[in-house]
Amino acid sequence: MTSTHTNSHTEAAKMEQVITEFFYKSLLIILESRSSYVSSRNYSGEQTVSSPSSSSSSSSSVRPRDKWFNLALRECPSALENLDLCRRSNFEPVVVDVILEQKPLDWGPASFSPTSDLVRNLSSKNKNSYFWNSDQQDESGSEMKCEKIIERWFVQNESRKGRDCNSGNRRSSCNNLSALYKKLILMLRSLYVTVRLLPAYNIFRDLNSSGLICSFKLVPRVSSFVEPLTRKEEVDMQRFWFTPVDTSCGRLCLSVLYHSSISDMSSESSTPMSPQFIPDYVGSPLADPLRRFPSLPVSHGSPSSLPFSRRHSWSYDHYKASPPLVSFSPSPTHSESNALVSNPSSLGLPPMSLPPHPPETSLAHKRNTNFDEYCPSPNFSASPSPSPSPSLPIYIPWTHLSKALLRSESAPVNIAAPKLANTPALSGKQNLPPCPPLKITRAGTSRTDNIRVPAETDATIEKIFSFGKEDCWKYSGVKAFSNSSPRISCSRSSSRSLQDDFDYSEFPCPFDVEDGEMMDPGSRKSQDAAVGALVRLLKKAPPLRQNVSLNFSEASRPEILSNSIPKQSQILEAVTVEYAAAPNIASFRLVASKTTTDALEELRGYKVMKNLLLSEGGKAYTSNVASAAEHSSTSKDRSIL
Amino acid sequence: MNCEVCQLKELEVEHFEIREVLRCILHTIVFHRALGLVRPKDVDLELFEITYVQCGDVELEKKIDEKIDHFISWVEKHPNKKSQICLSFYEVKSKQPSWFTNKTERLYWEQWYINLNVTQHPKHHSSKSHHTKLVVDPGESATEERSSRRAMVEASLREVLFQIIKFVNEKKDHVPPISEGVIYFPYEITIPRKFQ
Numbered sequence: 126m127t128s129t130h131t132n133s134h135t136e137a138a139k140m141e142q143v144i145t146e147f148f149y150k151s152l153l154i155i156l157e158s159r160s161s162y163v164s165s166r167n168y169s170g171e172q173t174v175s176s177p178s179s180s181s182s183s184s185s186s187v188r189p190r191d192k193w194f195n196l197a198l199r200e201c202p203s204a205l206e207n208l209d210l211c212r213r214s215n216f217e218p219v220v221v222d223v224i225l226e227q228k229p230l231d232w233g234p235a236s237f238s239p240t241s242d243l244v245r246n247l248s249s250k251n252k253n254s255y256f257w258n259s260d261q262q263d264e265s266g267s268e269m270k271c272e273k274i275i276e277r278w279f280v281q282n283e284s285r286k287g288r289d290c291n292s293g294n295r296r297s298s299c300n301n302l303s304a305l306y307k308k309l310i311l312m313l314r315s316l317y318v319t320v321r322l323l324p325a326y327n328i329f330r331d332l333n334s335s336g337l338i339c340s341f342k343l344v345p346r347v348s349s350f351v352e353p354l355t356r357k358e359e360v361d362m363q364r365f366w367f368t369p370v371d372t373s374c375g376r377l378c379l380s381v382l383y384h385s386s387i388s389d390m391s392s393e394s395s396t397p398m399s400p401q402f403i404p405d406y407v408g409s410p411l412a413d414p415l416r417r418f419p420s421l422p423v424s425h426g427s428p429s430s431l432p433f434s435r436r437h438s439w440s441y442d443h444y445k446a447s448p449p450l451v452s453f454s455p456s457p458t459h460s461e462s463n464a465l466v467s468n469p470s471s472l473g474l475p476p477m478s479l480p481p482h483p484p485e486t487s488l489a490h491k492r493n494t495n496f497d498e499y500c501p502s503p504n505f506s507a508s509p510s511p512s513p514s515p516s517l518p519i520y521i522p523w524t525h526l527s528k529a530l531l532r533s534e535s536a537p538v539n540i541a542a543p544k545l546a547n548t549p550a551l552s553g554k555q556n557l558p559p560c561p562p563l564k565i566t567r568a569g570t571s572r573t574d575n576i577r578v579p580a581e582t583d584a585t586i587e588k589i590f591s592f593g594k595e596d597c598w599k600y601s602g603v604k605a606f607s608n609s610s611p612r613i614s615c616s617r618s619s620s621r622s623l624q625d626d627f628d629y630s631e632f633p634c635p636f637d638v639e640d641g642e643m644m645d646p647g648s649r650k651s652q653d654a655a656v657g658a659l660v661r662l663l664k665k666a667p668p669l670r671q672n673v674s675l676n677f678s679e680a681s682r683p684e685i686l687s688n689s690i691p692k693q694s695q696i697l698e699a700v701t702v703e704y705a706a707a708p709n710i711a712s713f714r715l716v717a718s719k720t721t722t723d724a725l726e727e728l729r730g731y732k733v734m735k736n737l738l739l740s741e742g743g744k745a746y747t748s749n750v751a752s753a754a755e756h757s758s759t760s761k762d763r764s765i766l
Numbered sequence: 767m768n769c770e771v772c773q774l775k776e777l778e779v780e781h782f783e784i785r786e787v788l789r790c791i792l793h794t795i796v797f798h799r800a801l802g803l804v805r806p807k808d809v810d811l812e813l814f815e816i817t818y819v820q821c822g823d824v825e826l827e828k829k830i831d832e833k834i835d836h837f838i839s840w841v842e843k844h845p846n847k848k849s850q851i852c853l854s855f856y857e858v859k860s861k862q863p864s865w866f867t868n869k870t871e872r873l874y875w876e877q878w879y880i881n882l883n884v885t886q887h888p889k890h891h892s893s894k895s896h897h898t899k900l901v902v903d904p905g906e907s908a909t910e911e912r913s914s915r916r917a918m919v920e921a922s923l924r925e926v927l928f929q930i931i932k933f934v935n936e937k938k939d940h941v942p943p944i945s946e947g948v949i950y951f952p953y954e955i956t957i958p959r960k961f962q
Contacts, residue, residue, distance in 0.1 A: 195803040195944075307801065308938045314798045315931045317806060321817045322927055330810070330817065368935035 139302060140373055144215045144282055146193045147309050147377060151280045151316055152219060152347065153198055158320040159223045159276070159329055159345045194310045196317065216375070218281030220351045223325055225387065227271040227341035272344075274358065275384040276325050277351070284375040301373055308370045309377070315367060316379060324387045354382070361386060653738070660731060669721035769874045770940050772933045774926050776848070776881040779919060784841065784884060786811050787923060788834045788851065790818040792955070794927055795853055795878050796830070797821045798934045799941075802949030814920040818927070823949060833955040840957060841884050850958050853878040855951045857942055872952075875940055878930075879958075 191197035320326060329343050354362070359382070367379040779787050790811060797806065800821035807820040820827060837851050856872040942951065 192803060195801060197803060197805040303943065307941065307944060310801050311798065311934055311938050311941065315935050318794060318797065318819050319931055321808065321819065322924060326817065327815060
């Protein structure tokens with residue numbers, strides 16, 4: 126009698142223990158596949174123990190609790206703590222809510238906190254609930270986060286009323302216990318497989334495998350009592366039941382309510398998938414090299430003027446171009462996760478008596494299957510005292526990014542020539558970005574070609590010369606300045622010097638008004654000034670022939686700087702002197718050699734024109750111009766030196 | 767003891783998908799019948815968005831792969847035919863020893879029939895493009911078609927896995943008791959004669 130009572134008590138205790146361990150094991154299986162903190166994915170790779178017979182030799186690798194239900198999983202102390210806290214008896218259910226928590230896209234400093242986590246108490250009545258990271262609630266409030274319960278697991282031992290749990294003889298109870306144990310093993314095997322087939326597992330796997338910061342995370346919450354889901358929430362969810370296992374005092378039930386369409390949530394979040402750059406945003410010559418800056422005059426010459434145009438960041442409004450669409454996803458993997466989440470093909474559903482399948486998708490996603498390494502996600506930490514995890518979505522608002530991009534833009538006119546050298550539109554020419562024109566650019570030229578000279582800041586000069594396209598080279602090296610960069614740039618100093626040259630010539634110019642020539646000071650001066658400017662530039666051009674370059678470092682300039690009509694050699698000498706003094710322009714000499722004849726012809730033409738103009742002028746004007754020419758020649762001499 | 771039979775839903779797969787599909791299904795079934803101490807191993811399929819579970823036994827994995835190779839070679843000899851592979855679990859019972867025989871017999875207590883319809887990849891119909899002004903890139907349509915087909919196969923495979931889970935949950939009584947030191951029940955993988 127006493128032994129029977131003892132045996133039954135022992136059997137009942139064993140039954141109680143089996144049920145308790147079943148709760149723990151089922152909780153562990155669910156949590157380790159929904160929480161990045163603990164996972165058996167890597168743990169299962171340790172094939173040290175495969176049979177109980179070898180357990181003696183490798184008992185250290187098999188913990189006592191692993192042997193329960195013959196399923197060795199990674200230990201999860203938190204699962205046990207949760208179980209102890211939320212359950213006082215085996216008849217209290219265990220509810221596990223798997224919450225998909227997503228941070229809003231436009232999070233700001235207020236919501237950004239490394240320690241801000243996740244789970245908030247949905248129910249104030251749930252006194253028995255225990256939350257993961259409950260001590261790290263979001264300080265900014267629940268409004269900043271988007272949470273949705275995507276799974277709800279129920280593990281409970283339904284009591285069977287009106288039946289004595291301790292009834293039955295010893296043999297039947299033993300048989301019951303072993304049969305029960307076997308059935309629970311089978312149930313837990315099914316549970317282990319099922320948790321990996323549900324949609325939430327894909328999210329968990331991607332979060333774990335990526336190891337990168339994502340804007341969403343899975344947060345399991347264990348409690349013994351939760352508020353029922355709303356009708357709206359439950360409509361979108363499917364239920365899967367595991368066949369209950371009868372125990373001596375009731376039956377163990379396991380079921381899950383899961384969201385079959387997690388892609389809806391990911392689409393609502395509108396998280397950018399991946400960084401996208403507009404390749405032609407910052408005026409890439411490949412985008413539209415022929416676009417002109419609206420403030421620049423339209424050239425009537427050859428289309429070769431157009432390649433100098435460049436679409437700048439400030440000019441996109443003019444061209445009605447869309448602003449740069451740069452967006453960052455939290456991580457490349459997040460994009461992949463999103464793709465997976467939004468892929469309906471991953472939303473499989475159990476068939477037959479279970480809810481229907483979700484709609485299939487036409488996309489199949491091929492994945493990397495190398496998941497042997499366990500890569501803990503920094504997003505979620507389920508330990509009682511977790512360290513702050515940098516669960517920061519990498520999202521840069523468009524406004525900030527656009528400003529950064531704009532800041533990186535070069536100045537509108539500060540464009541170095543070498544940068545444009547390789548663009549296909551430039552076709553080997555030393556084409557330069559356009560410059561705003563000056564008044565003097567167009568005056569009485571028979572042939573026009575567009576020569577672009579880069580300008581710095583405000584000093585922009587656009588010269589139009591009536592030379593052939595091949596002649597562009599000689600004007601491209603107008604001046605190399607003290608910064609001695611190989612690029613061609615017109616600084617203010619250069620413009621000033623050029624301005625000086627506009628008014629005065631270092632040596633007699635065909636358009637200089639000589640003594641005795643009568644000219645109308647008012648009407649002719651501007652024309653002559655323009656012509657003179659052209660001539661000055663001609664003079665400053667690199668020597669046309671290499672062999673013409675002479676050493677004019679000596680003080681032969683006063684001879685050159687005479688009012689008389691310069692001879693051909695003197696013109697070339699002046700030009701050569703100009704370049705002898707300037708560094709890094711020797712290369713231009715070689716290029717200009719073939720255009721000597723054309724230049725001479727042009728000079729002759731100017732001379733003829735000058736004679737015609739001067740024939741109508743007066744002496745007074747001529748004397749004034751002559752004195753001014755002397756002054757300019759002196760200053761020119763200084764600049765050359 | 768009754769022999770429980772489970773006919774799994776037929777899967778229409780291509781030749782290159784056979785190995786993955788069979789691995790997934792066979793290991794899932796064996797995992798449910800490996801009631802000894804196991805350390806489960808998660809395996810992600812390469813072709814589909816499915817993670818299945820192995821019981822972690824290297825020998826078992828090797829044997830299953832051998833059987834799959836044997837099945838694939840059979841399929842190659844019999845193309846475009848519906849095929850079936852059978853996974854059976856049995857108990858070894860020794861017959862009454864006699865003077866002449868000391869045989870043991872196998873008592874099958876469970877049989878799983880995996881039905882496959884191995885299809886060839888459909889050829890691209892290029893003739894359609896000749897009669898249309900709009901030139902359609904054949905590559906894109908083929909890719910979409912392939913993706914769509916892949917998704918269908920994945921959904922079907924998922925159905926089959928849940929079918930296995932449901933069967934395992936509903937029928938537990940016929941499973942023999944767990945023997946000490948045995949990880950999984952004796953099994954055999956065969957191709958039924960009618961398909962040979």
